[in-house]
Amino acid sequence: QVQLVESGGGLVQAGGSLRLSCAASGLTFSTYAVGWFRQAPGKVREFVGVVDWRGTSTRYIDSVKGRFTISRDNAKNTVYLQMNSLKSEDTAVYHCAAERWGSNSYSESSYQFWGQGTQVTVTS
Numbered sequence: 001q002v003q004l005v006e007s008g009g010g011l012v013q014a015g016g017s018l019r020l021s022c023a024a025s026g027l028t029f030s031t032y033a034v035g036w037f038r039q040a041p042g043k044v045r046e047f048v049g050v051v052d053w054r055g056t057s058t059r060y061i062d063s064v065k066g067r068f069t070i071s072r073d074n075a076k077n078t079v080y081l082q083m084n085s086l087k088s089e090d091t092a093v094y095h096c097a098a099e100r101w102g103s104n105s106y107s108e109s110s111y112q113f114w115g116q117g118t119q120v121t122v123t124s
Contacts, residue, residue, distance in 0.1 A: 001026050002024075002027045004022055004024050004096050004097070005022070005023045005025075005116070006020060006116065006117055006118040008020040008118060009118030009119045010120070010121070011121045011123065012086055012120070012121070012122055012123070013122070014086060014088055014123065014124045015086065017082070017084045017085075017086065018083050018086065018120060019080055019083070020036070020083065020096075020118060021079070021080055021081075022034060022036075022078065022080075022096030022115060025077065027098065029077040029098075030053065030074045031101060032100055032113075033050055033052045033098070033099045033101070033103065033104060034050065034051055034070075034102075035047065035048075035051075035099065035102070035105070035106075036048040036079075036095070037096075038090075038092035038093065038095070038120075039093050039095070039117075040091060040092040041092075043092075045108065046061070047106040047108075048060065049068055049081070050070065050105065051070045052103060055072045057104055058104070059106070061106075063089075067083065067084050067085045067086075068082065068083050068084070069081075069082040070082075079096060089122075090120060092119075092120060093117040093119050094119075094120055095114055095116070095117040096114075096115045097112075097115070098113045098114075099111045100112060
């Protein structure tokens with residue numbers, strides 16, 4: 001059974017930092033690209049960023065470029081989302097998702113497996 005479990009969310013002041021983790025089990029993790037998506041209250045879920053299965057390529061939406069960094073540790077079956085200089089508009093539930101042999105897709109439909117999400121709240 002494939003599981004993706006996010007952790008690391010919480011309450012932080014604007015300008016602060018958080019690191020989210022996405023721990024995977026039940027799949028050959030090193031063959032999956034892992035993306036991060038977020039959904040703010042009353043809004044559709046949006047793509048945030050992705051790391052390819054090799055761990056050599058990343059892609060981000062413009063609003064987080066220079067602030068967010070995705071990395072992966074295949075030995076731990078974990079992907080990280082380091083979020084710096086957080087803004088109130090980053091408040092959302094953050095989900096990770098996995099795509100086999102993924103090529104850094106921003107499309108939700110590309111991803112086969114999803115985590116339940118972790119809440120990030122940024123106060124101003």
